[in-house]
Amino acid sequence: xxxxxxxxxxxxxxxxxxxxxxxxxxxxxxxxxxxxxxxxxxxxxxxxxxxxxxxxxxxxxxxxxxxxxxxxxxxxxxxxxxxxxxxxxxxxxxxxxxxxxxxxxxxxxxxx
Amino acid sequence: xxxxxxxxxxxxxxxxxxxxxxxxxxxxxxxxxxxxxxxxxxxxxxxxxxxxxxxxxxxxxxxxxxxxxxxxxxxxxxxxxxxxxxxxxxxxxxxxxxxxxxxxxxxxxxxxxxx
Numbered sequence: 001x002x003x004x005x006x007x008x009x010x011x012x013x014x015x016x017x018x019x020x021x022x023x024x025x026x027x028x029x030x031x032x033x034x035x036x037x038x039x040x041x042x043x044x045x046x047x048x049x050x051x052x053x054x055x056x057x058x059x060x061x062x063x064x065x066x067x068x069x070x071x072x073x074x075x076x077x078x079x080x081x082x083x084x085x086x087x088x089x090x091x092x093x094x095x096x097x098x099x100x101x102x103x104x105x106x107x108x109x110x111x112x
Numbered sequence: 113x114x115x116x117x118x119x120x121x122x123x124x125x126x127x128x129x130x131x132x133x134x135x136x137x138x139x140x141x142x143x144x145x146x147x148x149x150x151x152x153x154x155x156x157x158x159x160x161x162x163x164x165x166x167x168x169x170x171x172x173x174x175x176x177x178x179x180x181x182x183x184x185x186x187x188x189x190x191x192x193x194x195x196x197x198x199x200x201x202x203x204x205x206x207x208x209x210x211x212x213x214x215x216x217x218x219x220x221x222x223x224x225x226x227x
Contacts, residue, residue, distance in 0.1 A: 030142065032213045034192045043202055043218035044155075045173065051213040089155065099168050100145065100216055 002027045006090045006103035013080050013110050021075040021106045023064075023090035031092040033057075033066050033073040038087045038105070047075075047088070080110045115139065116219035118203050124225045130191040133222045137184055137205030143167070145206070145216060146178055150199040161186055162209040193226045200224075201218040 007022040011059045025031065032051040036044040048057030053068035073090060090103040115138035125131055137144050144160040147224045148171075157170035161180035172178075175193075190197060200223050204216040 034215060036218075043116075043220045045114070045218065046215045049213070049215055074122075086207075099157055099160070099170065102155045102157070 002031070002092060002094045002099070004090050004092055004101050004103045006088075006096075006105040006106055008104070008106065009087075010107040010109060013039060013108070015082055015110055015112050016079045017110075019077040019080045019084075019108070021088055021108070022091075023034045023073045023075065025071050025073065025092050025101075027071075027092055027094050027101075029095045030068075031094045033064070034091040034093065035062070035064055035073070035075050036089040036091060036102075038089065040086070044089060080108070082112055084108060085110050091112070113215040114219065116205050116217050118201075118219035118222050120222060121220065122223050124175055124227065125193060126227055127193055127195060128194050129226075130189065131193065131203055131224065133188040133190070133203075133224075135186045135188070135203030135205075135219060137186070137196060137203075138217050141205035141207050141217070142184065143206045143209060143214075144184070145204040146172075146186070146188050146194040147204065148199045149202060149221070151166075155202075158188070167209060190224070194224050198224055198226045 015050045034049045035047040037047045048059040050057040050066035085104045117136045142163045148156045158172040160168040180187045200221045204218045206214040208214040
C-alpha cells in the first residue's frame with residue numbers, strides 16, 4: 001500500500017543552523033511528493049512539490065529532491081530562521097490511488 | 113490565503129449533539145477533502161468528494177457523514193458527538209479527482225470542542 005514515514009520530532013535548532021527532515025515513502029506506481037507546512041493556528045500550506053524522479057522542489061530556501069532509488073524526499077534548508085518554526089508534513093499523491101497520504105508531521109522550533 | 117473557506121471557525125457543543133461544518137473550495141476546484149487533526153492521532157483523512165460524488169473514504173466514523181452540493185461546497189455532519197471528537201477539522205480542495213500532481217489547498221479549519 002501507500003504510506004509516508006517522516007522523522008519524529010520535535011526538532012529544536014538555533015537560528016542559521018542547517019535543517020534536514022527525513023521522509024521516506026512506500027507507493028505503487030509513480031507518486032507525486034509534497035511538503036506542507038503548518039504554522040501555529042493555521043491550516044496546512046503547500047511548501048514545495050516534485051512530480052517525478054530526480055525532480056527538485058524548492059521554495060523559501062527549502063529544497064527536497066525526489067529520489068526513487070531510496071524512496072525518499074528529505075526536506076533541507078541551509079539556514080533556518082525563527083519564522084520557520086512550524087510543523088512540517090511530508091505527503092504523497094499516488095497516481096493509482098484516490099488518497100493523499102500524509103506523514104505524522106515534524107515539529108520544528110528555531111530559537112534565536 | 114488559500115481560497116478555501118470554512119465556517120464556523122470555532123464550535124463548542126455538548127456530548128450527544130449534532131453539528132455541521134461547512135467548506136467552500138477554491139474557485140475551479142472540483143475535489144473536496146475532509147481531515148481531522150487531533151493531538152494524539154495527527155492528520156487523519158476522512159473522506160473525499162469529486163464533483164458531487166464520493167470518491168474515497170478514509171477513517172470516517174459511521175456517526176459522521178458528508179456531502180458535496182451542486183455548487184461544489186461541502187458539509188461534514190458529525191452526530192452523537194463524543195468527547196474524543198474534539199479536534200481541528202480541515203477541508204482541502206484540489207483541481208483534479210485524485211492522483212498525480214494536483215496539490216491540495218487547505219482551509220483555516222474549524223476547531224470543535226465537545227464538552
